[in-house]
Amino acid sequence: xxYVDEFRDPALIRKTADExxxxxxxxxxxxxxxxxxxxxxxxxxxxxxxxxxxxxxxxHGPGCPVCVLPMxxxxxxxxxxxxxxxxxxxFGDVMRVPGRRGTPLEMRAKGADVRMVYSPLDALxxxxxxxxxxxxxxxxxxxxTAPSTALTLLRARSLNVDNxxxxxxxxxxxxxxRAILDSPDMRIDGFIGPGHVSTVIGARPYEFIAREYGKxxxxxxxxxxxxxxxxxxxxxxxxxxxxxxENQYARVVPWDGNRPALRALAEVFxxxxxFEWRGLGFISQSALRLRDEFAAWDAETRFSVPGVRVTxxxxxxxxxxxxxxxxxxxxxxxxxxxxxxxxxxxxxxxxEGACAAYYHYVHAMVTAGD
Amino acid sequence: MSEGxxxxxxxxxxxxxxxxxxxxxxxxxQDEAVPVTVLELHADAQALVxxxxxxxxxxxxxxxxEARVGDILLVHSGVAIARLDEERS
Ligand code: SF4
Numbered sequence: 305x306x307y308v309d310e311f312r313d314p315a316l317i318r319k320t321a322d323e324x325x326x327x328x329x330x331x332x333x334x335x336x337x338x339x340x341x342x343x344x345x346x347x348x349x350x351x352x353x354x355x356x357x358x359x360x361x362x363x364h365g366p367g368c369p370v371c372v373l374p375m376x377x378x379x380x381x382x383x384x385x386x387x388x389x390x391x392x393x394x395f396g397d398v399m400r401v402p403g404r405r406g407t408p409l410e411m412r413a414k415g416a417d418v419r420m421v422y423s424p425l426d427a428l429x430x431x432x433x434x435x436x437x438x439x440x441x442x443x444x445x446x447x448x449t450a451p452s453t454a455l456t457l458l459r460a461r462s463l464n465v466d467n468x469x470x471x472x473x474x475x476x477x478x479x480x481x482r483a484i485l486d487s488p489d490m491r492i493d494g495f496i497g498p499g500h501v502s503t504v505i506g507a508r509p510y511e512f513i514a515r516e517y518g519k520x521x522x523x524x525x526x527x528x529x530x531x532x533x534x535x536x537x538x539x540x541x542x543x544x545x546x547x548x549x550e551n552q553y554a555r556v557v558p559w560d561g562n563r564p565a566l567r568a569l570a571e572v573f574x575x576x577x578x579f580e581w582r583g584l585g586f587i588s589q590s591a592l593r594l595r596d597e598f599a600a601w602d603a604e605t606r607f608s609v610p611g612v613r614v615t616x617x618x619x620x621x622x623x624x625x626x627x628x629x630x631x632x633x634x635x636x637x638x639x640x641x642x643x644x645x646x647x648x649x650x651x652x653x654x655x656e657g658a659c660a661a662y663y664h665y666v667h668a669m670v671t672a673g674d
Numbered sequence: 675m676s677e678g679x680x681x682x683x684x685x686x687x688x689x690x691x692x693x694x695x696x697x698x699x700x701x702x703x704q705d706e707a708v709p710v711t712v713l714e715l716h717a718d719a720q721a722l723v724x725x726x727x728x729x730x731x732x733x734x735x736x737x738x739x740e741a742r743v744g745d746i747l748l749v750h751s752g753v754a755i756a757r758l759d760e761e762r763s
Binding site: 424455503 | 752
């Protein structure tokens with residue numbers, strides 16, 4: 305497919321990797337954080353770290369919404385799923401996320417009506433087809449996914465579907481980046497900015513990172529050539545002492561974002577004063593709730609939720625890994641107590657979590673070589 | 675989309691969504707959307723699209739009202755969130 309294949313061209317990839325090797329300053333260490341879980345996944349899948357000189361270190365950021373969801377929110381959602389009148393719907397990845405009493409899939413095995421959907425619009429359709437049931441959509445994700453939830457709620461209102469509601473866990477990427485920048489042990493030189501979040505919010509909102517913190521940001525696509533080009537752009541900025549927001553992914557990311565999507569977000573959602581992120585703690589203004597005008601479709605209003613709080617085991621070092629202070633395999637639990645089959649911490653839960661990605665693509669290689 | 679798509683989907687077939695899913699792997703909320711080509715424009719702000727492996731689906735184009743047949747869109751959970759712009763690239 306056009307715009308995919310050319311960004312996997314081995315000759316161009318090699319050429320860009322060579323150029324990176326040529327421009328780096330040998331005695332300097334570059335710590336670059338890719339904010340988004342999709343980038344983490346691509347970096348491991350294509351083995352990009354192996355194409356880079358040793359003094360470029362890629363650090364994995366908090367951009368996996370399943371991973372940063374506190375277990376208590378999962379328990380709240382599952383408390384709703386357990387109600388007999390409810391059809392509980394969620395994306396595929398959520399199905400395997402454990403609450404204290406198991407995952408949505410396990411709840412289904414015990415008789416709860418839990419269904420996987422590909423889009424919240426499918427959940428709304430389910431509600432119109434089952435007027436005597438309550439259909440709840442467990443919404444999760446950054447600004448990439450929030451527009452589809454917003455669109456669904458706008459449709460629910462205009463179609464007057466009153467047996468549909470949303471349990472909202474949408475989070476915002478910028479407050480999380482700010483929390484990482486503000487953390488005292490922060491040691492990041494520059495950021496690979498999320499690609500598809502930015503199709504919605506644009507490149508402009510990242511300017512504070514360059515202006516206030518003096519760190520360069522390059523918004524990047526997901527193909528190997530995209531990521532290498534973005535790394536090259538960051539290295540050049542760092543070498544020249546510049547800190548700017550650059551847009552490697554201009555073919556889909558407009559500087560000002562997607563206006564109709566932003567309008568829908570503003571119409572449907574308000575910012576919560578604070579929200580808990582697994583591994584990072586409470587971050588102010590970092591998540592979305594439904595506006596009061598949409599209270600009729602808010603599952604947190606419709607059903608009383610217990611408001612569960614669960615803390616991760618003390619030995620789990622997810623916070624340090626999320627902030628890029630520790631590589632995944634240096635956590636004491638990595639690969640022992642904590643594996644993708646039995647995740648203890650947040651970052652093992654989804655395939656895009658830094659620990660799970662590391663486990664699949666590096667650990668597997670290492671054990672094969674033993 | 676061919677190689678990576680296969681690799682991803684064989685790893686986690688349970689995540690590939692229902693019949694009309696276009697996602698090559700994790701369908702959740704990760705920051706990666708799926709590039710598709712517009713085949714037909716339908717009423718009610720919908721478009722019939724096809725991904726790199728030939729799977730087709732109807733998607734909502736409320737947020738990309740400028741979409742035309744032949745355009746490449748990025749689709750995230752059943753909703754197009756961006757249109758590929760050759761001039762900007
Ligand atoms: S190995 Fe497990 S506990 Fe340790 S940081 Fe990773 S997800 Fe958290």
